[in-house]
Amino acid sequence: MPIEQLQPDLKLAAALFDSLSRTTRHGRGIVRDSYGAGEQAAHDIMHAAAGRIGLDVSIDAIGNLMMTLPGRDRDAPRIMIGSHLDSVPQGGNYDGAAGVVAGLSVLSALKQAGTQPPCDITVMGIRAEESAWFDIAYLGSGGAFGLLDPACLSIARSDNGRSLEATLIERGFDPQTIRERRPLLDAARIRAYLELHIEQGPSLVAEDLPAAVVTGIRGCKRFRNARCVGRYGHSGAVNRPQRHDAVAATVALLHHLETVWLEQERAGADLVITSGEFYTDPAMHGPSKIAGETHFVIDVRSVSGATMQTVAAAAREAAARIGEEYRVAFDLGATSDSPPAVMDERLRAALRRQLARPFEMASGAGHDAAVFAKMGIPTGMIFVRNDHGSHNPDEAMTLADFGVATRALLGLLLNFPLS
């Protein structure tokens, strides 16, 4: 068969997804706890598969699994395909793992065809991407580049309270690497990083498309602990001019932010604004009381840092103005920020060429790809259609859609665009 017609090993993929589901399902959902038994089981499954394919396998000091098809020039910078193998509690079978399975399906096909690529291609099974267990994202990829703040070693796991340090030691890994910020990967020796991931929103279902090329990963600017302080009062006995109504003021602020969002959207900006937590104080509120306080979140995301800046500034300006108008005090607090990550233009173009119906979209959620992009490594991502969102047991990716996206990865490798 001409190499251009090579297909990813979907029989292997199906077997791996099945094995993952059988091994790491607890009740309705998947539990692959970061640095716990569930994640380890997923690593063991991939490790064994890599052995059967005939890849070189190694494990780095913090447990990342490196599965390599050697290239003709072993000294040339390598291409990496990766994703994480952990899941949120009661997650689905595909968030993370699909990217590793895709990498192995591609290397299995190349190996079976006897193709030796010009450079090494390494599939990386990354540790602990989800922040659900240790309240920090990108432990595996961040740690591999020596990017972690050593203070993270004392973070307690959300379920059993054990520190990251104790957990690493228990698994036979080396916390010293993190303490010394020692890089385990050299960005200069990585030619490109590619990640396949299920889409975590409904866009591809709505567009009726199996896959999309990712333009960038939205950054996040979040007012995590915003507050409005007014004054409690009787709902019938205080007329409008004398009110200090925290709910009315917060409603006015959030309504204003929606108009800002619509304006930005009309101007072509990429943007989502969400207030996913909003509550009056259950110990103080009442059906016949004007609310004296609200707590809420404003979560702003965009592939453009400038757009997020604009919205945050608009929020602060509106909070001051509306606070005065409603005789309340807003305290939006500081924002927690993660910058957007831009995907490599040439990899985007090359991936688009691999799709029968090319479609591009931003990633709203964070991915390990953001860490590689931050390191200056040319990075590309492809999304697979997935119904019901992610981080829940109902993730629904079909093997056919997975095949389309994985074939695009394989096609990209066979026509690699970077000189």
Next chain:
Amino acid sequence: MPIEQLQPDLKLAAALFDSLSRTTRHGRGIVRDSYGAGEQAAHDIMHAAAGRIGLDVSIDAIGNLMMTLPGRDRDAPRIMIGSHLDSVPQGGNYDGAAGVVAGLSVLSALKQAGTQPPCDITVMGIRAEESAWFDIAYLGSGGAFGLLDPACLSIARSDNGRSLEATLIERGFDPQTIRERRPLLDAARIRAYLELHIEQGPSLVAEDLPAAVVTGIRGCKRFRNARCVGRYGHSGAVNRPQRHDAVAATVALLHHLETVWLEQERAGADLVITSGEFYTDPAMHGPSKIAGETHFVIDVRSVSGATMQTVAAAAREAAARIGEEYRVAFDLGATSDSPPAVMDERLRAALRRQLARPFEMASGAGHDAAVFAKMGIPTGMIFVRNDHGSHNPDEAMTLADFGVATRALLGLLLNFPLS
């Protein structure tokens, strides 16, 4: 001392307020839970004081406390002075209790002076006026007139989930009275009902006046358990057209109701609209999630029933329209309604004559007086200046202002206007 110069027993009043505060304060606020330990403690304090004054004391089948100074003609229709002894959670010391203390201060003065009034005067310590505990107002006064829908017996108390029926039985009272709608008071045998209450808004503070005569009581039309159901999603990964954002939709609804309010205000209508409870589900919400559900209250008050009807209709219309626009489902539920009540003209005039600086105003909050007025009993109310509103720990009534209003009550009794 000539009877015209008789003064209410403010020493007793001060002692009773002090005792109430010491006994029913929990943390910063007052907790006199309806048919609970806090309310019972207040009843016990009043019962003991009535005994010391030498009043006839009885307790009706649903726990209302009747403290009577016998008149010369025991068969003549009696005059009642009353208010409630329960409070909202974390309320203040004066909302409700001040009216009962005022009644006892007046009867104590009459008793000490050896004055026997022409008819019985009964101070009524009324049960469960606040709807914070059983989601129904006027349990005590409504029940005393056999007005309650027996279905109310199955209402669960908001904090412990126990039904009204079980709670009544636990306290030794008789739910059968409510089931049979049996009246415990005969409206034809009540010559007048008088209630002193702290003002629950800031008008008297603004007017620099100690007391006001009440013209009428705003009715209330309340969506107590309104809900919006959308769908949870990733805050970054779901774009606007695919969202089912319950917070965004609820914000849009409440913002719309504010514009309705402003229109009504411009047209000269008496109206207040309040959403004092608003919350996402703490077990499900999160800073990076679109909220799939909100719970909220819409409390509408006016002296005009027609105005409240208009606003409720506008709320339902907007919920349908905005629900469609935001791809969510609003369930506003039924309203709980209390109609506006008008105070007796002659009692208003007589009370005005008792004030050095006569001032009249509407009551924004509901009061047991509304139930007595509804029964066709001539009803009068007097407000006492109170800073910081009511239903909160910071209620601030001075004993001097209380004295002015209570003296007016006493003066009214000594110059009773009804033939």
